[in-house]
Amino acid sequence: MNQAEKEAYLREYSILKNEGKPFFPYAVAKDAVMAAITIGVIIYLALMFGAELGPKADPTTTTYVPRPDWYFFFLFEVLRVMKNVPMFTPMATIGVPTICMILLFLLPFYDRSPERRIERRPIALAAGLATIFAIAFLTYSGANTGSPNSVDMKPPSSFTAEQVATFNAGKLVVGQSGCLACHTIGDNGNNGPGPPLTHIGSIRSAAAIASTLRNPTPPMPSFKGLAQQYPQKFQNLVNFLSELQ
Amino acid sequence: MPRLPAPPLPKILQPKPKRPGEERNGAGPVSPVEAGITVVDWIDERTSLSPALRWLLFRKVPRGINWFYTLGSATMFAFLSQAVTGVFLAMYYRPDASGGAYESVRYITDDAFLGQFVRAMHKWGASVMIILIFLHMARVFFFGAYKYPRELTWIIGVTLLILTLAMGFTGYLLPFDQRSYWATIVGVNINAGGPLIGPYLADFLRAGPEFGATTLSRFYAIHMLLIPGAIVALIGAHLYLVTKLGISAPPWLKVNAEPESDQSEV
Numbered sequence: 001m002n003q004a005e006k007e008a009y010l011r012e013y014s015i016l017k018n019e020g021k022p023f024f025p026y027a028v029a030k031d032a033v034m035a036a037i038t039i040g041v042i043i044y045l046a047l048m049f050g051a052e053l054g055p056k057a058d059p060t061t062t063t064y065v066p067r068p069d070w071y072f073f074f075l076f077e078v079l080r081v082m083k084n085v086p087m088f089t090p091m092a093t094i095g096v097p098t099i100c101m102i103l104l105f106l107l108p109f110y111d112r113s114p115e116r117r118i119e120r121r122p123i124a125l126a127a128g129l130a131t132i133f134a135i136a137f138l139t140y141s142g143a144n145t146g147s148p149n150s151v152d153m154k155p156p157s158s159f160t161a162e163q164v165a166t167f168n169a170g171k172l173v174v175g176q177s178g179c180l181a182c183h184t185i186g187d188n189g190n191n192g193p194g195p196p197l198t199h200i201g202s203i204r205s206a207a208a209i210a211s212t213l214r215n216p217t218p219p220m221p222s223f224k225g226l227a228q229q230y231p232q233k234f235q236n237l238v239n240f241l242s243e244l245q
Numbered sequence: 246m247p248r249l250p251a252p253p254l255p256k257i258l259q260p261k262p263k264r265p266g267e268e269r270n271g272a273g274p275v276s277p278v279e280a281g282i283t284v285v286d287w288i289d290e291r292t293s294l295s296p297a298l299r300w301l302l303f304r305k306v307p308r309g310i311n312w313f314y315t316l317g318s319a320t321m322f323a324f325l326s327q328a329v330t331g332v333f334l335a336m337y338y339r340p341d342a343s344g345g346a347y348e349s350v351r352y353i354t355d356d357a358f359l360g361q362f363v364r365a366m367h368k369w370g371a372s373v374m375i376i377l378i379f380l381h382m383a384r385v386f387f388f389g390a391y392k393y394p395r396e397l398t399w400i401i402g403v404t405l406l407i408l409t410l411a412m413g414f415t416g417y418l419l420p421f422d423q424r425s426y427w428a429t430i431v432g433v434n435i436n437a438g439g440p441l442i443g444p445y446l447a448d449f450l451r452a453g454p455e456f457g458a459t460t461l462s463r464f465y466a467i468h469m470l471l472i473p474g475a476i477v478a479l480i481g482a483h484l485y486l487v488t489k490l491g492i493s494a495p496p497w498l499k500v501n502a503e504p505e506s507d508q509s510e511v
Contacts, residue, residue: 001393009393016307016494019501024302027310027492034315035322042326042373046365053354056347057426059456068428069413071375079435095440105403107386108396116389116496128386181431193434 005114059221073142074135080142153186155243163243170240173233177223185244194220199244206242213238300488307494313388314492316381321480323374327412330367331469338419340465342458346421371413378406390493398486401479408476415468421461429464430456 001009021027068076075097082088082096111124118125155167174180180189184196200209213223213234227234289295337353337360339345353360382402385391391399418429433456437447450467452459 006393012500013307013491013494015500016309016498017305017491020305020307020310022303023306023492027306027314028302030310030312030315031318034312034319038319038322038373038377039326042323042366042370045369045373046362049365049369050361051354051365051368053347053350053420054422054424056344057421057423059426067424068432069371069417071372071410071413072432076435079438095443098440101403101407105400108391108393108399111392114392116392118387118389118496121389124386124389128383132383178427181427 001112001114009114070139070143074138077138077142081138153188156245159243166236166239167243170236170238170243173237174240177226177237182220197241197244201242201244204242206238209241210234210238304488304491306492307498309495309498310492311495313384316377316384317487320374320377320381323370323377324409324476324480327367327370327374328473330363330370331473333363334367335469338465340419340462342421342461346419346461350420350422371416375409375413378409382406388493389496394490395486395493398483398490401483401486405476405479405483408472408479412468412472412476415464415472418461418464419468 078097113121115121118128153171155164159167174185179185179194179197182194183189184198186198204212210227214227215224216222223234223237226237334353337349337357339349341349350364353364355361385399385402414429414432417432418425433447433450436450437444439446448454450460450463451457452463
């Protein structure tokens with residue numbers, strides 16, 4: 001906007017403002033109705049859905065799914081997609097959410113046209129609708145990503161019946177232990193912070209896997225407790241991981 | 246009837262001459278009427294707030310203002326609801342990572358009078374506030390209301406959006422159940438992956454390189470002191486600018502083509 005456009009806007013706005021009604025009580029009345037609706041909706045949601053409290057936080061076992069509140073789903077989904085789809089991986093390192101945030105901050109500085117009617121701002125309209133659809137889609141797909149509690153994998157056909165049994169038993173323990181929050185196994189789980197485990201059996205021996213589970217490098221939690229309380233489960237876990245060739 | 250001369254009284258006994266401005270008919274001096282002393286006047290005499298209040302309340306808003314324009318104030322009311330319910334939750338909450346935090350939230354949820362209701366209002370109020378703030382931003386975007394002269398209002402608004410999301414993030418840990426604990430660990434790790442300040446921000450949030458005993462009290466302090474203070478201050482600045490610059494007119498409105506009548510009204 002140049003100086004003339006700025007002055008034209010201010011002149012027109014002051015006329016429109018003078019034609020209007022006082023803020024109190026006209027706008028205040030609408031705001032009050034809206035405030036009452038807002039508080040009403042909050043009370044309704046509180047009475048209908050309440051607030052649950054899950055099991056107590058336990059840093060030693062990760063049997064729980066790390067799920068953010070729903071309004072962070074889109075952010076988590078963006079990061080998941082960027083880390084898991086090779087085409088987008090370089091974008092993850094330069095911080096796409098940070099760039100989006102900066103673009104949002106600087107909006108008035110790169111959109112400087114004096115036009116305010118959305119039907120005459122095609123780029124703004126397209127960008128705005130694209131953002132809304134992107135956030136809605138990412139929130140939806142973030143809400144529907146497979147639970148990190150289950151591993152969707154079939155044992156290789158070359159396995160004997162006994163191997164298939166340990167494979168399936170260990171798969172269950174992996175799901176319950178929340179390994180997929182930080183590791184990928186095949187197409188399951190989040191890539192990072194931990195390394196992918198898809199071929200861990202060909203990299204580490206069963207003994208090395210077991211010792212890593214007992215004394216991991218932080219931030220990975222230790223599974224010493226599991227090994228002491230449920231040695232069979234722990235053994236199944238180790239067997240499953242060493243079968244991932 | 247001719248009056249006899251008054252006896253020569255000593256000076257102190259003589260009636261005092263009337264002072265200028267005194268009533269002629271002999272009544273006592275008129276006591277100046279004290280202007281209505283109400284609490285409002287008393288405060289206004291000392292603060293001179295009434296011009297500011299008049300400026301705030303009796304300013305004009307452009308014609309054509311519709312319900313979309315209430316989203317901003319609705320967001321603020323959701324924030325006020327969060328503040329009130331948050332104060333009541335803080336009366337019972339203990340930021341003690343070794344079990345006190347979870348136990349205090351369990352007490353609020355199960356035992357305290359209306360505790361679960363207040364906690365649920367706080368939990369769902371967060372979602373409502375985030376929906377409203379996004380709707381408000383969409384309204385401002387599609388109405389082109391962020392353009393001159395309201396650029397700074399927009400920047401403050403985006404800061405408020407980020408602070409509101411940060412409230413959601415820091416508040417999620419406080420119940421200290423499995424879900425909140427592990428989600429926050431993942432969230433902080435994601436923060437650590439951010440560019441430039443990412444690792445420092447993560448260290449600041451964790452109070453060190455590891456999730457430790459002080460992490461919870463740090464999240465608590467950020468959640469109930471640092472960010473709310475910043476939000477209150479920025480809402481003040483946001484409202485000041487909205488009042489000073491005026492509520493943006495709906496973009497489809499045009500000035501009526503009758504400048505004569507406008508002139509005469511002024």
